[in-house]
Amino acid sequence: MNWISNYVRPKINSLFSRREVPENLWTKCPECGTMLFHRELKDNLNVCTSCDHHMALSPRERFADLFDGGIFTEVAVPEPLADPLHFRDQKRYPDRLKAAQKSTGEYGAMLVAEGEMARTPIVAAAQDFAFMGGSMGMFVGNAIVAAAERAVALRRPLILFSAAGGARMQEGILSLMQMPRTTVAVEMLREARLPYIVVLTHPTTGGVTASYAMLGDIQIAEPNALICFAGPRVIEQTIREKLPEGFQRAEYLLDHGMLDRVTHRKQLRDELIAITRLLLGLPPAVKGELPPPDQPILTAIQSQPAAGPAQ
Structure with missing residues (x-):
């Protein structure tokens, strides 16, 4: 048994072999042909960062x-x-x-x-x-x-x-x-x-x-x-x-x-x-999260009578 050929060489090859890269990491823009990284494209709502093309x-x-x-x-x-x-x-x-x-x-x-x-x-x-x-x-x-x-x-x-x-x-x-x-x-x-x-x-x-x-x-x-x-x-x-x-x-x-x-x-x-x-x-909508109102203010608002029809 040649332990160098059967054990050492495969072990070295496995350490330095090229890692397989998934095929779906990059998307080609159909408009300009730019290769876009999938995370960057997702963060940009599937809009090309190069030509602004809106993908599906x-x-x-x-x-x-x-x-x-x-x-x-x-x-x-x-x-x-x-x-x-x-x-x-x-x-x-x-x-x-x-x-x-x-x-x-x-x-x-x-x-x-x-x-x-x-x-x-x-x-x-x-x-x-x-x-x-x-x-x-x-x-x-x-x-x-x-x-x-x-x-x-x-x-x-x-x-x-x-x-x-x-x-x-x-x-x-x-x-x-x-x-x-x-x-x-x-x-x-x-x-x-x-x-x-x-x-x-x-x-x-x-x-x-x-x-x-x-x-x-x-x-x-x-x-x-x-x-x-x-x-x-x-x-x-x-x-x-x-x-x-x-x-x-x-x-x-x-x-x-x-x-x-x-x-x-x-x-x-x-x-x-x-x-x-x-x-x-x-x-208009308020941007951001508003803090909850103080309890005394909230109680006062809830206890107010409803407005009646205009006289």
Whole structure:
């Protein structure tokens, strides 16, 4: 037995061998190609530190930044029929759903939650573009109806983050029926005189744009988000003309009156707080934690009689 070859050499190699580096530590920006360290990117809310490109955020990542302390409670969404049309292309529709559920960890393409934003109670819904392109199917329709009903029941505003490639073709006409269905859900909020704020993220297209995504009391978009019904390539091929620079991007739509604001992701929470409290008739939110009042002062305030109607 050659102990140098069989023991000493492997031991030395193990000490000086190159450590394996996980593949998910770096992310390449799709806009400028800069390699971004995962912690730095996460701390910057998935916004490129080099070119300011806004990358996709999952609903849970959005809610972690939106709600106070990242604490929220999920709102239950009724489950639709699994495969109403028995659709099959290269794969069976149930197989595609299972693959999307496994990769995202979510049951459907939208997450609904309730919680507080700067101590302002709200209901929020967010689409997940990673789940089959965030396509609008029966589950998304059920989620928006559930969010609207919950907001009306609790007398809270609804904030919706859209990100979708349009209606889900695997559900055919049933997916298109979600357009009037979600419009009715938005009308429920209007009748209850509750704010409905939409944040359009990249991309928001197709039947989603033609329904609930453009019906907000306030329309906000993230920078350079693609917002359209038919995409620019389809329009160019149809009219056979070159489209203007930045056509159907958030800044272009803002200039042409289709949006109220284009807001950077890092300022989005503060803006949503200000707008929500303004629409609810509440005073501006106080930044930071205030110390609790002294007990005698608190007792005096609670013992004051309620003000009666003006004479």
